[in-house]
Amino acid sequence: MSVWVSAMLALALAAGQQNPFANFLNDAGKKSDAKPDEAVRYLYPEQVSVPAGKLTPVELHFEVKSGLHINSHAPKTKDLIPTTITLPTDAGLKLSGVEFPAGKDFLLPVAGAPGGGDHLSVYTGDFTVRGMMTAARGEHLVQAKLRYQACDNRACMPPHTIPVVLTVTAQ
Amino acid sequence: MRDKKFFVAGLSMVAFVMIVAAGWANWANRRHMAEMQAQREMQPMVMGDMPGMGQGSGASGDAGEMVSPMVGRQAANFTLTDVSGKKVSLADYKGKAVQLNFWATWCAPCKIETPWLAELEKQYKPKGFEILGVSFDDLDMNDAAKLKSETADIARSAQQLGVNYPVLLDGDAISKQYGDPAVFPTSFFVNRQGKIVAATMGLTSKDDLENNIKKALGTGE
Numbered sequence: 035m036s037v038w039v040s041a042m043l044a045l046a047l048a049a050g051q052q053n054p055f056a057n058f059l060n061d062a063g064k065k066s067d068a069k070p071d072e073a074v075r076y077l078y079p080e081q082v083s084v085p086a087g088k089l090t091p092v093e094l095h096f097e098v099k100s101g102l103h104i105n106s107h108a109p110k111t112k113d114l115i116p117t118t119i120t121l122p123t124d125a126g127l128k129l130s131g132v133e134f135p136a137g138k139d140f141l142l143p144v145a146g147a148p149g150g151g152d153h154l155s156v157y158t159g160d161f162t163v164r165g166m167m168t169a170a171r172g173e174h175l176v177q178a179k180l181r182y183q184a185c186d187n188r189a190c191m192p193p194h195t196i197p198v199v200l201t202v203t204a205q
Numbered sequence: 206m207r208d209k210k211f212f213v214a215g216l217s218m219v220a221f222v223m224i225v226a227a228g229w230a231n232w233a234n235r236r237h238m239a240e241m242q243a244q245r246e247m248q249p250m251v252m253g254d255m256p257g258m259g260q261g262s263g264a265s266g267d268a269g270e271m272v273s274p275m276v277g278r279q280a281a282n283f284t285l286t287d288v289s290g291k292k293v294s295l296a297d298y299k300g301k302a303v304q305l306n307f308w309a310t311w312c313a314p315c316k317i318e319t320p321w322l323a324e325l326e327k328q329y330k331p332k333g334f335e336i337l338g339v340s341f342d343d344l345d346m347n348d349a350a351k352l353k354s355e356t357a358d359i360a361r362s363a364q365q366l367g368v369n370y371p372v373l374l375d376g377d378a379i380s381k382q383y384g385d386p387a388v389f390p391t392s393f394f395v396n397r398q399g400k401i402v403a404a405t406m407g408l409t410s411k412d413d414l415e416n417n418i419k420k421a422l423g424t425g426e
Contacts, residue, residue, distance in 0.1 A: 113310040190314060
């Protein structure tokens, strides 16, 4: 019993030094190849296992940098650039029924602008793109691309594309 | 013996609570630090990553105030085509105060600023002030039909915003000469001698814009 207590105390000390969710955070967000100055980064998954030949739901998780917003997949006006995802054609893998989340209604908080300008439909923080995947048996390296256009409350950056890389293992 | 068992069990319970509490506190602390870091990184990302530009200021109302290394330099001459197909050179405006306004139709803050610019241009034109809008919208230069359609979209957007000054296409072509602006709107205020006397990056106030126009005209501080 005393050995168990010692082990518990050692664990308690270790817990004070280390984030208990460190592994989760590493897997979720810190192994990305995204550059630190990118407005959006792909979080996870980096690897997916699916049953071969079977339609399987897949979720791709992204994060918009704090203080920024990007247009949703369905901006309110035609001239705004929507967030889109493109997949390379791979004979052994197909992603269908891609669904983007609904955007949040957003109005630029600008003094002196009547109405603050146009209402926008945006993503902030984390957002998830869902789809259905079918993969032939084997391993597939998926190199998709997410295109977005980011702004803060006072300035916009040109549209940008980031890689979305994941390995799909179909068994 | 029984007391000893109770003691060990109690100690175990305390140890368990310590693990949870220490872990939770550490996680909360790290999360707080990460949020603080994100806040610190956010502003430079939008307002300060513009190559050739100085420190951007916060979004607290003075976003457009900045120290740019472009200020004090002669404005580089260029020739671009406007939305009507006419060639326009900065040199055509010799002897006038000029604001070069870099914008794009997809830029929501530009849509707030542009009507202010239209009003200010009207107000200060009799004193020798002109604005050249420079669009940074992508253009399909190798596809005549698409280029025509894209040009029409830019012209329509400018018209809807009340623009009454020339709108030039293909801002990317002169980007390097003006420090590769990475955010929009960006403006350079050029005085009658062709020197850049002020610059703004990001949406600023109408008053700030007016002060910079006065600087370009040589009537402001």
